[in-house]
Amino acid sequence: VSLEPGRGEYTLGEIADWVGGTVVGSPATPIRAVAGIEEAGPGELTFLANPKYRAWLAKTRAGAVLLAPGIEARDDLAVVRTENPYAALAKVLVLFDPGAPDLPDGVHPQACVASEAEIAADAAIGPGVVVGRGASVGARTRLIGNSTIGESASVGGDCLLYPGVYVGARCRLGDRVIVQPGAIIGADGFGYAPSEGGYRKIPQIGIVIVEDDVEIGANACIDRATVGATRIGRGTKIDNLVQVAHNVAIGPGSALAAQAGVAGSTRLGKGVRLGGQAGLVGHLRVGDGASVGAQAGVIGDVAAGETVSGYPARPHREAMRVEAAMRRLPELVRRLKRLVGATPEDQKGQDES
Amino acid sequence: VSLEPGRGEYTLGEIADWVGGTVVGSPATPIRAVAGIEEAGPGELTFLANPKYRAWLAKTRAGAVLLAPGIEARDDLAVVRTENPYAALAKVLVLFDPGAPDLPDGVHPQACVASEAEIAADAAIGPGVVVGRGASVGARTRLIGNSTIGESASVGGDCLLYPGVYVGARCRLGDRVIVQPGAIIGADGFGYAPSEGGYRKIPQIGIVIVEDDVEIGANACIDRATVGATRIGRGTKIDNLVQVAHNVAIGPGSALAAQAGVAGSTRLGKGVRLGGQAGLVGHLRVGDGASVGAQAGVIGDVAAGETVSGYPARPHREAMRVEAAMRRLPELVRRLKRLVGATPEDQKGQDES
Amino acid sequence: VSLEPGRGEYTLGEIADWVGGTVVGSPATPIRAVAGIEEAGPGELTFLANPKYRAWLAKTRAGAVLLAPGIEARDDLAVVRTENPYAALAKVLVLFDPGAPDLPDGVHPQACVASEAEIAADAAIGPGVVVGRGASVGARTRLIGNSTIGESASVGGDCLLYPGVYVGARCRLGDRVIVQPGAIIGADGFGYAPSEGGYRKIPQIGIVIVEDDVEIGANACIDRATVGATRIGRGTKIDNLVQVAHNVAIGPGSALAAQAGVAGSTRLGKGVRLGGQAGLVGHLRVGDGASVGAQAGVIGDVAAGETVSGYPARPHREAMRVEAAMRRLPELVRRLKRLVGATPEDQKGQDES
8 A cells, every 4th residue: 555655634544554454433534643642632643552551542532543453442432453553653653754854965065075975966965064085975865964974984875864973984884774863983992901101092993884774873872893893783773872882793683772881892682672771791792682671780691582680680580589589678687687686787886777 | 139240359248148148257358259168269259068068167268158057167267148058159150150152143154044944133043053944043042053953943032052952853942941062852762663574663753842941961862752742841950961762751840860861751740850870661650759869770650759769769768778688688698598508599609609 | 113003014023023022923924904803814913802702712713813921822823922912902003093084284164263262283173163262272183073162162282072072161171182072071060059940050160171191982971060170180081971070070090981970079089990880979089099880879988999889889899798698589588488477568469579
């Protein structure tokens, strides 16, 4: 099924066809926007992806809702049934997406592009963008503004770089890469050799390779390798303010949530997920499909498929058991003291606890 | 009482009037600067806001000190008595503040402003600033340099945007908003639907609304909503490197310390405080006046007025009890083992502990 | 020994002389690049600095390896013996370093430099750089592009500022300072006095002083002092996304790993090390040579030479004992309950644990 995005209004029937779902209710229902289940009103399509909001099905004023099979809705609420409402939402939003910032093809007069750079004819280089000698920018790629592409760096085709992005010398971005504002790709890694005169800088002469279909979040940092390459695998998604240190390798299809950090030379497999603010020390291996909880502190290898959490990170089940035991601890300590007597710690006085 | 800022020198009497305090000592004492209690010398005013520095009252070489009632000072030290020395400091510093970067009204020739943008006549648009089609900038607002205001975005009056700021398309900033350098308002939220071909991007078509009197720290990130709006309530203060995810709502008068992170759709009430590096998972409610400790990991709702800390976050008192019990734990475990015998874990060998 | 960097190829003998080591094997072995032990091939020099990769000595295809005394290598593998392979690596990489971005001396026509600024004749000011009134830039310093040097700020000689850097008004950088992209030096500190009308901003009129030989990471933030100065001591190295709050003082030769945060007025001594994501609350003293583990949460002073870790941070040995005890806890709690009976917590039901 094909629909033209940006038309402004669609019927519910058109939308159901577009996402491969089925209408329960009137297919002629007009849909002019998408909104959250709490805010949606008439003419607006909403969705239920998180069961936490299920109670809102009874109250929503939305014109229609994207709903998984097996979840009941009110009789007067039009529904598009679909196996995966979240994936359907992704498709519907394409219809209503105002799209990336508007920028005419070619090099803006306020950009600064080295004469030896290779810019595709239908690429767009916005105002304030600096492109160094020997760099290349592929077909249909948009560099919105105030970004820097270093010497001999390459940006593939169909990429979108928001303002204030840095791509360091010789780094390479594949096709369809999206870089949110302020992200830094290819700053020097944090490498120093202690010596009598203080820390001696180890030149960071490697690069960063960002494969196809990667997205990198706002103000995230991916350091260049000391030697060789820091590598972000195909289809990996990196959230805002994430730190990826030198010589890290991240497998394809991984996802790193905001403010996570990965120290030097650690390798993540395929389809690995890191929760927000999770931290991994250097030189670890994290197996395919492993999952690291938010704020976890990982100090050892993680096996494929394993879920770890806590500080230091343990297999999630064990972490839950430790956590449950900790909650009971004060009461048990009190009872225990009756059995075994006071500890030397207890005799130090009150001010410490 | 009215005093002209920037005069360079004031008498202690003038300053006491300015802050609504009373002088103990000579009102003619000249004050030419403000300094910390450890560094201040003659002609400099200092303050005691944190009791940790109380011992310095006996040693300071300052010309005078802002002091709360009930705290004794040396006889030879001039004092301005005031109920709230920290608030008084805020007032005094206005007198000595060199102010925001100097920038003439109008659009700098090295800026790039779309002809369809609406710029107040007395706004100042600095070099390297890019303003998109349909955007608006209010009266007396200063955009220092190298910032981007996206298409149809609006910035209110009396705002100050430091260099390198990004305000995404259609986002809205109220009046008197201050944005520190490098802050990103309106990057895409981190939303993907897992599908067979990998993560499918969910277009983020919502906006960010920043209400009046908000301040946003350096390199902080506020993501645009998937649909609807991410909202930062009136008078809220956000520190450096904070992450606010899509569809988060933060009530008025809240304060988020550096490197804190709030995951998607979580709602903070009025006057909520987050400590540095605190993290909140998505879809939570945090009640009015609640307080989250530094580095806390919040995985459940927090009631109004509650103080939580630790990982996972618990009511602060309980966290303190658990912490105290943990400190006693090694000793107790040793004693306990004598009572109940060794665990299987103990028999695994030494290398693990 | 003197060698010209950038020659492209060196003999192993030349390299051994250059680093003060001795060759085991043929000094005529040609070296054209440096690579990690897993990736290196013929003509490439590798190194063994981390014992974790020792097994690779048997497998590496490298042309030669930098190796500490006492570690055996295969007979057919050429070796440069050196006391400190990591320091030797730093030296060798200088030979192969393509160097900082190329930028001609002088002010680029697309820069914006106030006429009252003082720029050394052999400094280089790249496109999009803004330099304010009264600012100064020293000899041989390179400002790559799109950075801002505020009014009356000073940048010393032989500095390198990557794109998107902000140096606020009146802040001072010493000589040989390197600032990675997007770092913010001298944004306002997070200071507000609670008042009836909400938070009242405390003007931040102090500065930042960055001493000689400091390096500051990508998107890191160093806030200006409320009054006085935030100070980064000589030779200190700060990694990406680190937060240094107002009035912090960091002694010379310290190292702060990525995403660490130091709250206001805390003072670190000489040679202090902070692990990644470590957090320190305000107004603490951390003694010379102290070390803070990754993700540690420091809420009290740390003595000179001490190593702390965990949350809240404890002396590392104690933290290890607590951690070991926690691991045994679930099993012990189970046994203990048999002795002392169930706690009230146990009777609340299953859904909580």
